[in-house]
Amino acid sequence: MARTPYHEARPLTEDRRNFILFAVIAALILFGWPVLQTRLFPAANPPVSKVVAGKSQALPQPQADPTADSPAALRDRAQVLAETPRVRIETPKLRGSINLRGARIDDLVLVNYKETIARNSAPIRLLSPGGTRDAYFAGFGWRGEGLAPPAPDTVWRASGPVLRPGSPVTLDATGGDGQRFRIRLSVDEGYLFDVRQTVLNAGPRPVSVASYGFVNRTAPSVDADTWTIHVGPMSAHNDRADYDVDYDDLAEDGPQRFTSTGGWLGFSDLYWLTAIVPDQARGFDGQFRAGPNKSFQADYTAAPRALAPGQAVTQGSRFFAGAKEVALLDRYTDRQGIAKLDYAIDWGWFRVFEKPIFYYLDWLFRVVGNFGVAIILLTVTFRLLLFPIAQRQFASMAKMRAIQPKMKAIQERWKDDKARMQQEVMGLYKTEKVNPLAGCLPTLLQIPIFYALYKVLMLTIEMRHQPFVAWIKDLSAPDPLTPVNLFGLLPFTPPTFIGIGVVPILLGVSMYFQFKLNPQPVDETQKQVFAILPWVLMFVMAPFAVGLQVYWITSNILQIGQQRLLYARHPELKIAAAK
Incomplete structure (x- = not known):
């Protein structure tokens, strides 16, 4: 039966609605994140960190209230x-x-x-x-x-x-x-x-x-x-x-x-x-x-x-x-x-991860003499440890994309019977030997690692004022070099949420190419989301410490290499994902 104009217009209207909703969410993340971040996650250490000035004078007796000089x-x-x-x-x-x-x-x-x-x-x-x-x-x-x-x-x-x-x-x-x-x-x-x-x-x-x-x-x-x-x-x-x-x-x-x-x-x-x-x-x-x-x-x-x-x-x-x-x-x-004097450093809930990561990173620094290089080596270590799991993740993602047409057919056939639809989808996973949760495991494993590195960079005096290369003189501070003021040639300091440094831009570029290598979503709205997500995250990550961004860029580059290796060893996965 021929489609009516209503049937032709409906998918387009839903796509537009979904895209507008995503744009609103992206705007909230972009402009609301700096406010939320200052309350929950201090982005990075400022170039100057010292004891604050004030006015005080104390009486020596502990039972007497502290007083102040005029x-x-x-x-x-x-x-x-x-x-x-x-x-x-x-x-x-x-x-x-x-x-x-x-x-x-x-x-x-x-x-x-x-x-x-x-x-x-x-x-x-x-x-x-x-x-x-x-x-x-x-x-x-x-x-x-x-x-x-x-x-x-x-x-x-x-x-x-x-x-x-x-x-x-x-x-x-x-x-x-x-x-x-x-x-x-x-x-x-x-x-x-x-x-x-x-x-x-x-x-x-x-x-x-x-x-x-x-x-x-x-x-x-x-x-x-x-x-x-x-x-x-x-x-x-x-x-x-x-x-x-x-x-x-x-x-x-x-x-x-x-x-x-x-x-x-x-x-x-x-x-x-x-x-x-x-x-x-x-x-x-x-x-x-x-x-x-x-x-x-x-x-x-x-x-x-x-x-x-x-x-x-x-x-x-x-x-x-x-x-x-x-x-x-x-x-x-x-x-x-x-x-508990060691608890003066507020490691928090992930103390069991953070202190070993710190000591390993500090050992790498003493070996190579550069904290930026030490962070890169730390990232390589984690990626090597997660390599087998990541390979299974990539394979699972490609297989999931390959069976998307069959899943669409099941959803169309049983759209009025949700229980039967779920049963058929689970049967399809079993037949095709696909685990929909396998792709999430490496990401879940990296969350405590990423947060632990964030705390190490924010908390430890050993990371303070540590240089990397060229203009990066402090890995615990945000990237100071931004094209917004022509890399310092214009005499003004841009606001934090638009003062995107060179390293955050490189982070956005690395994420863009990483997403491009991933199997493309079937849904058009999801494609739009993944197309803009690297640049949204670029703005979100810009105020964070350069050391954290170096970790993420290195991880993205290694992940791109792993994906290319997977497709080289298993070309059928690339073909299936492309289809």
């Missing part, structure tokens, strides 16, 4: 450092000083890390003294009934001018009632300070003694706190890592407290960490608090002990201040017994 009281850092006597800190990784007024560690620079990739960039400054705009410091002291500790502005006496690994420094001060106080500080080759606090009760009455420690900082970090990567107040207590507290919680809900034996607490940026570590064998009370002008404090108080006249007591703690280097945090956790 803008008029803030001074230049060099001026503030010159106002008080100090003990220098010199280690292979740290430079700075200890403020003898108040016995604070408040001046610390990480000599191995720069603020930017520029050659003349200053090193990362982690700690700064109170009275400066970027105040961030740690201190230790005592509290207890009948105890008269030194005042916050007491100038302590130092046993030496410099604190170095293997060369500790002892600070002494006298309190009320003849009580004497001592802090013995030592530091290792990394970022860990050992703090031994001693009180001698030379008075006539027994006293209660409880040591405490605090770290106080200014406004929240400039690094984004997202669903996938936690930045902000962080602790480990009662045998678990706690990522649930953020700066807004402290400002809105008040202090967050806990009691534990073993653990630590402090503040985490994306790459840097300050953590006070009480004696791991003794109980302590920990808390996070907010103060005026967006200042924040983490502090602990150890369990009190009675101290009779003429007796002395020593209580130990440690202080970590530095970069979150994976191997170093693992060593402090395993060998120094600091419970």
Whole structure:
């Protein structure tokens, strides 16, 4: 029977409707993704990542709220450092000083890390003294009934001018009632300070003694706190890592407290960490608090002990201040017994994949000396491991396309009987020996690998500021070279969602050719979807780290090679897919 005009027009109308629907979805992905991404997946590290500036000054007692300097009281850092006597800190990784007024560690620079990739960039400054705009410091002291500790502005006496690994420094001060106080500080080759606090009760009455420690900082970090990567107040207590507290919680809900034996607490940026570590064998009370002008404090108080006249007591703690280097945090956790300090890096749910991938990637880097090349070798490794599965995937995809006409016939014949249609389709799969799920397996296996690599590139300090080739100076940042401003010749920086770099463009091209080699869909709407999908994903991936894009491009190229190899070995699959 001849088709009526209605029958001729209906498929065209459905195709147009489907295409319009896809265009709307693509537009939502293109323009809505940057907003969603900033909340769930921080795209890439900016060229500069450092401790944020702010205004803060803390009272040393942990039970006192952190306070802040008024803008008029803030001074230049060099001026503030010159106002008080100090003990220098010199280690292979740290430079700075200890403020003898108040016995604070408040001046610390990480000599191995720069603020930017520029050659003349200053090193990362982690700690700064109170009275400066970027105040961030740690201190230790005592509290207890009948105890008269030194005042916050007491100038302590130092046993030496410099604190170095293997060369500790002892600070002494006298309190009320003849009580004497001592802090013995030592530091290792990394970022860990050992703090031994001693009180001698030379008075006539027994006293209660409880040591405490605090770290106080200014406004929240400039690094984004997202669903996938936690930045902000962080602790480990009662045998678990706690990522649930953020700066807004402290400002809105008040202090967050806990009691534990073993653990630590402090503040985490994306790459840097300050953590006070009480004696791991003794109980302590920990808390996070907010103060005026967006200042924040983490502090602990150890369990009190009675101290009779003429007796002395020593209580130990440690202080970590530095970069979150994976191997170093693992060593402090395993060998120094600091419970879950390695959890300061928010590996998340895929920790079991991410850490082995990091260590393998780091080993490749040490072998070849270039992280970009190491990422390529990592990709080759994964593709080789998945090669047998991928070959079955390609064969299954080609067979599925080859039986499309038979499936269409079944759908037309049994369109009014869905149960019979499903039964006939399953029979067709069995007869043709086709598994419709086989093509999904390699993709599913790559999801945890891809996400793990994303977390490794975003989290680990070892990837920060690592160059690749030519203009790619930082694999953990987006591609800075874009044709939108004629590769930097025009003096403006385009918005992120249109500033597509060269590497994302290469990613889109590689995906285009990969899709072209795949068996083509029978449905016209699906063809249109696959034709535009590479360029949509190009925009989606543009803000991500170049290292992630290098992984994807390499994977696409290897997949194209695998498809060509499959069709060369089995030409009947290519012919069937083409038909």
